[in-house]
Amino acid sequence: MAFGRSPGRVGGLPREAFRPSALFLGILAAFVISGWLTWTGFGDPGIDVFLFVVTGWTVSLCLHEYAHALVAFKGGDHDVAHRGYLTLDPLKYAHPLLSIVLPVVFLLIGGIGLPGGAVWVNHAAIRSRFMDSLISFVGPATNMVLAVVLVLPFALGLDNGGDPAFWAGLAFLAFLQLTASILNFVPMPGVDGGNLLFPWLSPQWQRGFNHVAPYGMLLLIALLWSPVINDWFFTVVLGIGDVIGLPDSLVGRGLGLFRFWS
Template identity: 35%
Template sequence: MTSESTDEMPDAPADSSAGSVTDGATGTAIDSGSDRVSPTGTAAAEDAPAQAAAEPRRSRFDHLPSPVFLALLGVTALGGWLAWNRTDPGAFVLVLGAWLLSIVIHEWSHAALAHRWGARDLRGSGLLSLNPFRYPDRFLSVVLPSAYLILGGFGLTGPAHRWEGVRGRRRQTLVALAGPLTNLLLAVLFVAVPALMLRGQPTDSWFWSGLLLVAFVQATAAIVGLLPIPGMDGFAALAPYLPRRWATFGLSDGVRTYAPIAVFALLWIPPVHSQLLPMATVVLESLDLFDESLLLPYGELNFRFWSDS
């Protein structure tokens, strides 16, 4: 009976709109044989300009250094000139300015790699344009690291960032490691320049001792930054391989805010602080360029020009 009724069913009338598809969500009639969309799809057409406006506009100036970075470079050069002429506060301006420049380059290395691997929302941001005044967390990324240097005499960068849009665990790890590795490369640079210029000759130059202090600060920043502590770059490098709950907690806003402060407080304890200094010195001595054992304390003394000792 079923087969007979099926055979007796009349053929379905030909669909005059064959070749067209109707979008059930928007009611838009789309001709499958072409790219034409009927006037009924005005809602989707109206959304297109809004989506385009939401995306950052591309500019040839997106990756150029900002005037703020160039001004900071000039102030650091002025500090270097004052230090060369043994004038206070030349060593202080030189070391602090070089540290601020390294912070900006540290953050730029993170952002440039993240942008290359999918974080398109960074286009036009202060992180890519080397403008610390446009950082989303200026206090944590600039003010506190400057205070760490002045009060503690060592380098400690700001908290780790969550880079949206970067896919793949390996890429996320490399983005997190870009900052500390940048500090390590800068440490090598600031040791190599005095070594090549002095060629083993003893000196009491404020300028060269200041550059060596900058190298020491970069080494401490690299060591501390690589520690797998929640909120720091070392943890962010491991986060892609951790359970999601742990990774989310370790990079949450609350942890990112207080983790660097807690690390600084821990490093302020004399036994801990005394262990960090030899570690950074070992990094510099491993380069085997010249003996910095006497020049480094001299740089610290000139940096703290307000101190009597």
């Protein structure tokens, strides 16, 4: 005998586990409103750009972590839905240091985007090594896709209307997506790029990986303080930006407007 699905459940889970949270929708609305304020030149352009970039960055962080969770769910770990990761709620991805302190500090002093969320995946439930790697891949890939989408108006010559501050803010937001994607693709333990390789390592290498992983992001940040590595990193970011059509002059202006207090 076949039974119909309960109207209030999806795959045995309540529909609320898959609905965008009110907090995410509120942040998305704030992004749209601040974008309109920046476009029309209403109010102080620095504050407008600051709100536009911060809310846009938060939306992208949620999408980055949602991509991890969605592929994990498809790969066999249904606990991600129980944990609320498929609701796009930024509080579900929060880690006090990595999610709040470090991303804000780097935005304010360096203009580097650090996706700081955390999605805890039960890797034992994932059906294959390919899916396990794909879980790590889709997060930074989401940032790269967002960067391309944000750059499209510049590449297509559509950046004519609206206040110039809007386009500067949009360019800076696209730049942040690029930095986040490139940083997360670095093959270092504790970073998405390293986690992508983890399923294919030998047990001995996996044990060593697990010892380093808790400090991976902090080590990566420390390396960026080196002038040589920092110059190399930004050369790579701006080089990719040139390829996809990101105007670096507008990135600099966007950063200046974002830091309206300086």
